[in-house]
Amino acid sequence: MSATAHIPGTTSPARRARMWAAWVRPILRNRLGAAGIGLLTIIGFVALFGPLLMPGDPNAFVADPNLAPSSSHWLGTTGLGQDVFHQLVVGTRATIAVALVVGLLTTFIAAAVAMASGFFGGVVDEILSLITNVFLIIPGLPLMITLAVFLPSGTITIALVLTIAGWAFGARYLRSQALSIRERDFVAAQVVSGERAWRIMFIEILPNMLGVLTAYLINQVVYAIGAQAALEFLGLGAPNQVTWGTMLYWSVNNMSLLQGTWWTFVAPGLAIALVSAALTLLNYVVDEAANPRLRARRSLRAFLQRLPPGSYLGGRATVVARHG
Amino acid sequence: MPFLVRRLLFYAVAAWAAITVNFFLPRTMPGDPATSLFAKQAGLLQPAQLESLKKAYGLTGGSMWSQYLTYLANVGRGRFGVSLSQFPVSVTTVIEQGLVWTLILGLAGLFLGFAIGTSLGALCAWRRGGLLDSVLPTLFMFIGSFPYFFLALLAVYVLGVKTGWFPQSYAYEFGLTQGWNLPFVRSVLWHLVLPVTSIVLVSLGHWLMSMRNTMIAVLAEDYLTMAEAKGLAQWQILLRYAARNAILPSVTALGLGIGFIFSGQILTEIVFAYPGLGYLLFQSVTSLDYPLMQALFLMITLGVLLANFLIDFVYVLIDPRTRGAQAQRV
Numbered sequence: 225m226s227a228t229a230h231i232p233g234t235t236s237p238a239r240r241a242r243m244w245a246a247w248v249r250p251i252l253r254n255r256l257g258a259a260g261i262g263l264l265t266i267i268g269f270v271a272l273f274g275p276l277l278m279p280g281d282p283n284a285f286v287a288d289p290n291l292a293p294s295s296s297h298w299l300g301t302t303g304l305g306q307d308v309f310h311q312l313v314v315g316t317r318a319t320i321a322v323a324l325v326v327g328l329l330t331t332f333i334a335a336a337v338a339m340a341s342g343f344f345g346g347v348v349d350e351i352l353s354l355i356t357n358v359f360l361i362i363p364g365l366p367l368m369i370t371l372a373v374f375l376p377s378g379t380i381t382i383a384l385v386l387t388i389a390g391w392a393f394g395a396r397y398l399r400s401q402a403l404s405i406r407e408r409d410f411v412a413a414q415v416v417s418g419e420r421a422w423r424i425m426f427i428e429i430l431p432n433m434l435g436v437l438t439a440y441l442i443n444q445v446v447y448a449i450g451a452q453a454a455l456e457f458l459g460l461g462a463p464n465q466v467t468w469g470t471m472l473y474w475s476v477n478n479m480s481l482l483q484g485t486w487w488t489f490v491a492p493g494l495a496i497a498l499v500s501a502a503l504t505l506l507n508y509v510v511d512e513a514a515n516p517r518l519r520a521r522r523s524l525r526a527f528l529q530r531l532p533p534g535s536y537l538g539g540r541a542t543v544v545a546r547h548g
Numbered sequence: 549m550p551f552l553v554r555r556l557l558f559y560a561v562a563a564w565a566a567i568t569v570n571f572f573l574p575r576t577m578p579g580d581p582a583t584s585l586f587a588k589q590a591g592l593l594q595p596a597q598l599e600s601l602k603k604a605y606g607l608t609g610g611s612m613w614s615q616y617l618t619y620l621a622n623v624g625r626g627r628f629g630v631s632l633s634q635f636p637v638s639v640t641t642v643i644e645q646g647l648v649w650t651l652i653l654g655l656a657g658l659f660l661g662f663a664i665g666t667s668l669g670a671l672c673a674w675r676r677g678g679l680l681d682s683v684l685p686t687l688f689m690f691i692g693s694f695p696y697f698f699l700a701l702l703a704v705y706v707l708g709v710k711t712g713w714f715p716q717s718y719a720y721e722f723g724l725t726q727g728w729n730l731p732f733v734r735s736v737l738w739h740l741v742l743p744v745t746s747i748v749l750v751s752l753g754h755w756l757m758s759m760r761n762t763m764i765a766v767l768a769e770d771y772l773t774m775a776e777a778k779g780l781a782q783w784q785i786l787l788r789y790a791a792r793n794a795i796l797p798s799v800t801a802l803g804l805g806i807g808f809i810f811s812g813q814i815l816t817e818i819v820f821a822y823p824g825l826g827y828l829l830f831q832s833v834t835s836l837d838y839p840l841m842q843a844l845f846l847m848i849t850l851g852v853l854l855a856n857f858l859i860d861f862v863y864v865l866i867d868p869r870t871r872g873a874q875a876q877r878v
Contacts, residue, residue, distance in 0.1 A: 354558070354561065357558065357562075358558075358561060358562045358565050361559075361562050361852060361853065361856065362562060362565065362566055362849055362852075363810065363811030363848055363849060363852050364811065365811055365814050365815075366811055366814070366829065366844070366845045366848045366849065367569075367845070367849075369814075369829060369833060369841075369845075370569075370570075370573065370841065370842065370845040371573070373833055373838075373841065374573045374574065374576060375576070450695050453695050454695060454697065454815055457695075457697060457815070458815075458818070458830060458833065459833075459834065460833070472698070472701075476701070481701070481704055481705050481708075481709055481716070482709060484705075484709070484710070486705055489698070489701055489705075490702075493694065493695065493698035493701070493702075496694070496695055496698070497690070497694040497695070497698070500694075501690055
């Protein structure tokens with residue numbers, strides 16, 4: 225956490241150069257990080273331009289059902305004769321969009337709660353902590369399923385439900401971070417000099433949490449991708465919208481397991497795993513860039529052992545292990 | 549306030565929150581909930597079912613407040629109404645049957661994952677930087693990247709359908725007499741293999757890393773140097789000195805894992821059509837059996853709360869620090 229982070233006028237060229245040196249260069253220099261960024265660039269490109277590259281309705285029946293992958297249908301066809309590759313490409317955008325929105329929303333809520341808790345303390349902290357702990361202990365997936373059934377089905381419901389069930393762990397984690405920053409001398413100096421509370425929170429404490437927040441945001445995107453797939457797999461999404469989760473849903477609904485059409489569920493499953501793995505790798509290098517003290521221990525293993533247990537297991541743990 | 553009382557109050561608040569969510573959810577639907585549920589069922593409901601549905605939701609007329617109190621009283625007495633899909637069996641009976649299978653599957657997966665993961669973690673730490681230690685953590689990071697139900701799907705496809713080595717679904721073979729007879733028990737165990745494996749596979753990384761990291765810290769302690777200096781056999785140092793002390797945080801996590809059982813294997817049960825609470829929840833969602841679904845949500849939540857309270861209780865027994873008035877905050 226650099227002490228220069230709260231100097232006003234933050235866009236000087238010198239500062240930008242420093243940012244480059246501190247953040248971007250280590251990320252690119254690291255081989256695993258570069259692999260993660262490369263993968264994410266490709267996925268981002270597909271998410272942005274996929275529907276332009278492969279125009280037409282991905283739900284259209286273009287060939288015989290259950291065709292194995294071939295040169296005309298790279299990933300085969302579904303049980304209804306739709307092109308799996310077409311669906312995978314077009315579905316990228318909706319999948320990533322929901323994950324990003326949920327990631328940003330949960331990070332925002334968690335950070336707001338954590339900073340209010342950490343700064344005001346006392347009764348505010350007690351009440352916010354109680355609410356956080358209640359959300360942490362109510363099991364996430366059953367809550368999401370129950371909510372999704374009663375709300376009108378669709379993308380907005382999925383994003384809403386994932387946000388409701390997903391912010392609490394971060395609030396608790398970021399609260400402890402905010403508390404530790406609050407104890408630092410430079411914050412104490414501001415308090416003594418009579419600075420207003422909101423200014424201390426947003427100008428002093430928040431910039432110093434940027435590294436932690438970035439890491440948490442990436443974690444949350446991974447969580448959202450996994451949980452979104454889980455809910456849609458259960459048929460709680462909008463079944464006609466093509467996403468990786470609904471592809472899994474239709475795959476199983478069209479008896480892919482018994483028909484032996486493995487490509488219909490392996491393709492979206494692998495796509496989800498690739499994005500999650502790429503984000504985990506990105507998180508590893510961001511972590512390294514944000515914490516200069518860590519640069520000596522340049523190993524993935526060292527990074528993995530520092531992760532909170534929940535995030536280590538990606539999908540499963542972050543979906544279901546939201547209590548305790 | 550004593551630690552246990554404080555925790556008990558917290559669990560009461562959490563339970564109240566879950567019950568209240570349950571009460572208001574159907575009422576977020578436009579119009580009278582029972583009628584809109586009725587419309588969704590497209591005339592499949594008998595008048596008797598509609599009546600029981602109204603009762604289960606406390607839709608017996610009166611103000612929202614009196615409905616709420618009626619609902620709370622019903623929940624307090626364990627009255628969750630009648631299942632619509634298995635009419636006229638009561639919801640509690642359906643849930644009891646599912647609970648047994650969830651516990652069997654969950655406890656088997658939990659303890660196997662703990663045993664294997666902890667042993668592997670101890671070995672990784674013991675031969676730090678060795679072959680196991682360089683391969684396993686990265687391997688489990690990639691396994692952890694897959695949605696966990698996807699691994700279950702792969703297992704069903706490859707080991708169940710394609711090779712036919714294991715049964716593809718359900719908890720036992722149909723046509724066997726249930727009870728303590730050899731063919732039935734063997735069938736149950738045989739049906740457990742795939743779902744348990746898929747649960748163990750995704751949880752292994754957590755147990756492994758937790759044990760490995762604690763054990764590395766323990767290995768640096770003076771009493772291990774002492775044990776070495778005394779000339780104790782290596783296996784004795786590993787098991788009786790290092791692993792025995794390093795296992796404590798994992799035992800704590802094992803306790804918490806009992807709470808996960810109720811919520812952590814829902815998708816696994818669904819993929820394997822394993823008749824536990826998770827599969828029941830799925831069935832109630834697809835058949836729009838709202839009373840069953842809401843009761844399941846409550847039961848799973850209360851199960852988690854109960855498991856957590858039992859763990860708190862055990863902590864008080866084994867950790868004197870929690871007994872004082874200055875107990876840690878919730």
